[in-house]
Every structure is written in C-alpha cells, then in structure tokens.
Amino acid sequence: MDWWSTVIGLIAGGLTTASFMPQVIRIWRRRSANDLSLTASVMFTVGITCWLIYGIQLHALPIIIANAVTLGLNLSILGLKLRHG
Amino acid sequence: MDWWSTVIGLIAGGLTTASFMPQVIRIWRRRSANDLSLTASVMFTVGITCWLIYGIQLHALPIIIANAVTLGLNLSILGLKLRHG
Numbered sequence: 014m015d016w017w018s019t020v021i022g023l024i025a026g027g028l029t030t031a032s033f034m035p036q037v038i039r040i041w042r043r044r045s046a047n048d049l050s051l052t053a054s055v056m057f058t059v060g061i062t063c064w065l066i067y068g069i070q071l072h073a074l075p076i077i078i079a080n081a082v083t084l085g086l087n088l089s090i091l092g093l094k095l096r097h098g
Numbered sequence: 099m100d101w102w103s104t105v106i107g108l109i110a111g112g113l114t115t116a117s118f119m120p121q122v123i124r125i126w127r128r129r130s131a132n133d134l135s136l137t138a139s140v141m142f143t144v145g146i147t148c149w150l151i152y153g154i155q156l157h158a159l160p161i162i163i164a165n166a167v168t169l170g171l172n173l174s175i176l177g178l179k180l181r182h183g
Binding site (some may be wrong): 015018021022024025026027028029030031032033034035036038039040045046047048049050052053054056057059060061063064066067070071088094 | 100102103106107108110111112113114115116117118119120121123124125128130131132133134135137138139141142144145146148149152153155157
C-alpha cells in the first residue's frame with residue numbers, strides 16, 4: 014500500500030467517524046429525532062459492534078479505534094432517538 | 099484471518115451498508131429530514147467517497163462494493179435532505 018492510499022484511508026476513517034458528532038449535537042439541541050429511522054440506527058449500531066469485534070480479532074488498532082468512537086457516538090444517537098422519538 | 103473473523107466482517111459490512119435503506123425509505127415517505135444534520139450527511143458522504151477511492155487503489159472488491167452501495171444510499175439521503183430540509 015503506497016503513501017497516498019494510506020492518506021486517503023486516514024481521511025476516510027476520520028470523516029466517517031467524526032461525521033456522527035454533528036448529528037449527536039443536532040438531536041441533542043433540537044430534542045427531536047423523528048426523521049431518523051430507528052431500524053437504521055439499530056442496524057448500524059449492531060453493524061459497527063461487529064466491525065469492532067472484527068478489528069479486535071485481527072488486532073487491527075485503526076479498525077478498533079475508529080469503530081469504538083463510531084459506536085460511542087451511535088449509541089448516543091440511539092439513546093437520544095429512544096428518548097426524544 | 100480465520101473463518102469466524104470473515105463471517106463477522108461480512109455481517110458487519112452487510113449491516114452497516116444495508117442500514118441506510120430504512121433511512122432513505124423513512125425520509126422518502128415522510129418528506130422530512132429536518133432532524134438530520136446536513137454537516138453530518140456531507141461529511142459522511144465525502145468520507146465514503148474516500149473509502150471507495152481507497153478500495154479502488156487497493157483493488158479490494160469487498161471495500162469497493164460495500165462503499166459503492168453505501169455511497170449511492172447516502173447520496174439519496176443527501177438529495178432528500180436538500181429537497182425536504
């Protein structure tokens with residue numbers, strides 16, 4: 014894997030992980046998550062948990078870190094969705 | 099990588115990719131995406147585009163397929179968000 018691919022991969026992981034922060038903030042501020050699909054939120058959270066297990070099995074630290082952060086943010090989104098509807 | 103890790107990885111990719119379908123359907127039906135963060139949607143879409151480029155550079159078909167489908171679904175979400183607010 015060359016240098017350029019690694020940079021693109023790091024940008025990709027950084028963006029997809031960080032992207033859930035503004036979503037958490039928006040639901041938190043507006044106290045509303047009605048437009049969010051509960052099914053989508055549950056499927057995504059279970060999927061990210063599987064990615065985390067996969068990373069642990071492979072001892073792949075970047076997969077573990079990115080998915081641990083993404084899982085935390087998505088559990089917040091799921092919690093806010095269940096609370097505010 | 100053992101058999102069990104591959105199964106977990108496939109479940110992970112399947113779930114995180116498919117999870118965007120119920121979200122597309124929900125916005126489409128309700129004609130409302132007000133609770134979705136535009137910043138989150140743009141960041142995630144750009145991030146997934148980077149994952150797709152990364153997969154192409156690595157000639158990694160599973161990364162290419164999962165991210166191509168995820169990109170299509172997230173472009174739909176972004177389009178619906180811009181249309182319905």
